[in-house]
Amino acid sequence: MLKSVAVILVPNFSVFEFATACEVFGIDRSGRGSNVPAFDFRVCTPEPGNVRMKSGLSLNVSLGLEATADADLVIMTPFGRDDDVPESVLEALRAAHARGAWVMSICSGAFALARAGLLNGRRCTTHWHYSHELANRYPEVQVDENVLYVQDGNLITSAGTAAGIDACLHLVRVELGANVAAAIARDMVVPPHRDGGQAQFIDRPVPACGSAPMEELLRWMVQNLEQEHTVVELASRVHMSARTFARRFRSETGATPAAWLNSQRVLRAQELLESTDLNIDEVARESGFGHPVLLRHHFAKVLDTSPQSYRRAFRGQLVTAG
Template sequence: MLRKVAVVVLPGVTPFEFGVACEIFGLDRSARGVGIPAFEFSICSPSPGLVPSSLGFSISVEEDLGVTETADLIIMPPFGDDAPGQEEVHRALRSAHQRGAWILSVCSGAFALAEAGLLNGRRATTHWLHSHRLAEQYPEVTVDENVLYVQDGHIITSAGTAAGIDACLHLVRTEIGATAATSIARSMVVPPHRAGGQAQYIDRPIPVGQCDTLEHVLVWMDAHLEEEHSVRALAARAHMSERTFARRFKAETGTTPAAWLTAQRVLRAQSLLEETDLSIEAIARETGFGQAVLLRHHFQRSLGTSPAAYRRTFRGVLEPA
């Protein structure tokens, strides 16, 4: 049973992610009658005292890492890259993992788990801003930047910031039950479970002006997404044979013309969903998908959510699914 929770604080700790752990596990909600225990909640650090946060104020920490020795759950929020005491934290994390405790990282707190060797051979996630660095520094970790959180055994890694809420509620749901998780979510005025993944939040437009020989074709394609485009017609515009065009396109963009068009159309659909009141059908036509069913298919495949859910998230506008 999940009872004892310890949050590890290092210099440079980020307040929101730290606060997520405090809000979900630090408050006594046992009187609600839905099975939520009064967690034995501790905040610890290799060097107790005033620990500076990333925003200039300090957090008063009374406990050392000794409390992790009996914790059922250890939470690792983000911290400063040059924070002292990291080796001690890595040893504590490894020890806790060996005895079967849950370990949960929020955002870039995943780097502590990776450095401790706990993510080797596992799938994990972190904020999309840090996902490439995590993958490069720790090649034995399979980094998935398209999800809100990943559970692999008794290790949970979460994506950026608010995804820590999703991960913590998932753990409550797993260990205590859906009723308890829903009760906590309601008190925080957040959904018990969010649809989609982190992909819908990534600001990652595909460049159209960084190619040597096909830049003018890409710019034209981007300006005419609502039209049909065959490889034959595109090759003719580029004054190339179809085979040469396909080869150059792959070399300069890293993908095929069809995949490039689909990605650009999804990006355009995102903008229209955020900035206009056009219906899903109209957006499908404007972006070249033609029919709403095709837009929904490619949107779900690319972003892990539906156009209607995306619009509700980024505009707060109700739209039939």
């Protein structure tokens, strides 16, 4: 049962994501008429003392990494560069995982789990802003940028900011039940459950790649979403063999050509649903899916919702109904 929680801080940590763990596990709610236990909540760091925040302020932390030795859950908070994480932190994460404790990362904290080797061959997530870097630096890790959080065994990784709350509440629900998770969520005034498969609902430009030819190809693909694109045809445009191209494409984008293309088509469909009066058939054609059934399939797969539901939720006042 989940009783003790240790949160690891390293210099340049993000205070908001740290605070999400504090809100869920660090407040004693046991006397408020619910079944919520009082967690043994610990904040630790490799070198006890003042730990600098990303904002420039600092927090005095009195506990060292020995606080993780018997914790039921060890949380890695976001920080600066992954090569700034001391080996002692990586060892603490490995030890916690080896003895069967839960290990969680919030936002870019996933880089520490990846560097420790815990995510090798596993599916994980992080904030979409860092997803391609994580995939490029650790190609043996299966990065999914289109979800809020991922549980793989006793490892949980989450996307940015509020997704950390979702991941924490998910673990509470798994370990202590839906009623306890709902009581904590009610006290925090947040939704008691957002499924991890729900998308981060991101909208971003074509990512910069390691090579100009590949980046130019990506831009051409986005401009020609309505076309069918085979690996052989795409490889020929950048003068590579199909095998080399497929390897390079995944290395630079974190996805296969087909998956990347479908994600761009979904993004285009999102834009059309938000900003136009086009019906679903027209959105399917304009976004490159061709048929509504394919649009609905990929929308459900990537965003875990339907095009109609997405339009109702995100269209707002962008379009005046006709």
